[in-house]
Amino acid sequence: MRAQGISVQQLLAGSEGRLGLRQAIxxxxxxxxxxxxxxxxxxxxxxxxxxxxNMILIMDPAxxxxxxxxxxxxCLTFLEKIKTAKIPCIFMSASERIADHLCHLTGPTGIxxxxxxxxxxVLESRLKGLLSEKxxxxxxxxxxxLKMFGMGVMIQGDSGAGxxxxxxxxxxxxxxxIADDAIEIEKRHGQRLYAKGCKSTRHxxxxxxxxxxxxxxxxxxxxxxxxxxxxxxxxxxxxxxxLGRKDSDGFRNVRxxxxxxxxxxxxxxxxxHGFDLLAIEKRVAAFRRDGGAS
Numbered sequence: 001m002r003a004q005g006i007s008v009q010q011l012l013a014g015s016e017g018r019l020g021l022r023q024a025i026x027x028x029x030x031x032x033x034x035x036x037x038x039x040x041x042x043x044x045x046x047x048x049x050x051x052x053x054n055m056i057l058i059m060d061p062a063x064x065x066x067x068x069x070x071x072x073x074x075c076l077t078f079l080e081k082i083k084t085a086k087i088p089c090i091f092m093s094a095s096e097r098i099a100d101h102l103c104h105l106t107g108p109t110g111i112x113x114x115x116x117x118x119x120x121x122v123l124e125s126r127l128k129g130l131l132s133e134k135x136x137x138x139x140x141x142x143x144x145x146l147k148m149f150g151m152g153v154m155i156q157g158d159s160g161a162g163x164x165x166x167x168x169x170x171x172x173x174x175x176x177x178i179a180d181d182a183i184e185i186e187k188r189h190g191q192r193l194y195a196k197g198c199k200s201t202r203h204x205x206x207x208x209x210x211x212x213x214x215x216x217x218x219x220x221x222x223x224x225x226x227x228x229x230x231x232x233x234x235x236x237x238x239x240x241x242x243l244g245r246k247d248s249d250g251f252r253n254v255r256x257x258x259x260x261x262x263x264x265x266x267x268x269x270x271x272x273h274g275f276d277l278l279a280i281e282k283r284v285a286a287f288r289r290d291g292g293a294s
Contacts, residue, residue, distance in 0.1 A: 005035035006134050008089045008112055019126055020117040023097045027106035027113070032088035037131040039124050051085035056127060058091045060120045061099075083109055091127070093120040133258060137187035141257075145183050145195055145228070147176035148281070149288045152195055152228030154183060157236030164206060166236065166275045168218070173277060176225050177215055180205045185230060187258045196227030230257075232287060233264040236275065263287070 009030040012021070039056040051057065082090070088111070092098060095115040106113055116123050133139045144155040144167035155163045164180055171177045179197025181204070186194045196202065205213040215224060233255050253264045265283055269275055 005033045007031050007033060011130060011134060012114075015130055018130065019091075019114075019123070021114060022095065022117055023115040025098060025103055025106050025113045027110050029089065029106075029110040029112050032111070034088055034131060034135065037128060037135055039127045039131075041120060041124070051081055051087065053085045054088065055085075056089055056091065056131075057082065057087045058093055058120050058123055058127075060093050061095055079108060082111065087111055089114060091116050091123060093118060093123045137258060139185050139258065140198065141183050141185060142181060143183050143233075144180050145178040145197065146170060147178060147225055147228050148284050149175075151231040151284070151288060152178075153232045153234060153284060154195060154230060155234045155236060160208075161236040162269075162275055163236055164208070166277065166280070168205070169277055170280070171219055171223050173281070175223075177219050177223055178225050178228060180215075185257060187260065193230040193257060193260050193262065194227060195230040202226075230262060232284065233262055234280065234284075235264055235266050237266050237268050 007030060009026075011034060012019070012024070012030075034054075034056065036055055038052075039058055040052050041058050041060070042051065087109075090111055090113050092102075092113070092115045094117070096117065098113055098115045102113065118126065129139065141154075142156070144163045146153045146155070146167055148170065155167055157163050167177065167180065178195070179202050182198035182201050183195055184198050188194050203215045205215055205218065207213045235253075253266070254261045255264045256262075265287065267275060267280055267283075
């Protein structure tokens with residue numbers, strides 16, 4: 001079933017910083033609907049020059065010429081293209097402001113014109129993430145996903161913090177492996193978050209010094225699962241982060257993901273920079289007993 005979509009105004013709401021917005025000529029097209037989680041570039045009529053209908057357009061002032069030239073005929077030809085393609089909005093990348101001679105665009109087309117400080121590829125990534133989150137209610141995050149004591153637990157932390165190693169050792173102690181690195185989180189029925197591995201890498205494990213491993217070979221069927229409701233996040237703190245907290249062993253916080261508040265426990269490292277697996281199990285079990293799982 002096709003997603004209901006969102007308006008351009010809903011896309012922009014609360015996302016100005018994330019998109020690096022510097023100026024917006026909003027026009028009546030703020031109510032234009034967005035149904036796709038993809039964006040397109042226009043490159044001087046070459047390669048990406050054929051516009052896809054109903055898809056956000058990114059233009060790079062350093063490369064894209066049809067709107068940059070002060071040529072009425074060129075601009076009118078391009079205006080006709082974007083009207084025919086029903087482009088919902090146009091982002092000018094790597095821009096602090098919209099050139100005066102482009103401001104007339106919003107009149108004949110009603111298409112919002114926005115300037116972003118981000119380069120075209122960062123802007124594309126940010127837009128695709130926002131569209132996926134707001135239209136499909138789905139995001140991608142980095143972490144290790146396990147099932148512990150019947151709860152979905154995601155381990156997060158900086159690269160090299162020991163997330164994968166801790167996750168594998170916890171599976172060896174009887175818990176269930178789900179995924180490593182790329183975790184897809186979907187908001188279901190507006191009430192819960194469901195997490196699983198990214199389709200292309202869901203069975204892969206990044207073993208750093210040893211290369212890429214295969215979870216289907218490392219763990220038997222009883223120690224693996226396809227996905228889980230997300231109940232708890234474990235933040236694997238680097239030692240410097242943990243030292244500043246006198247009560248770090250009991251530190252509890254929340255993370256907001258797509259409007260849902262997920263409890264988060266800070267897990268400080270041991271003196272040898274590893275992690276006390278028994279202490280992790282005790283804290284997760286205590287959280288479970290406290291009624292932490294929704």
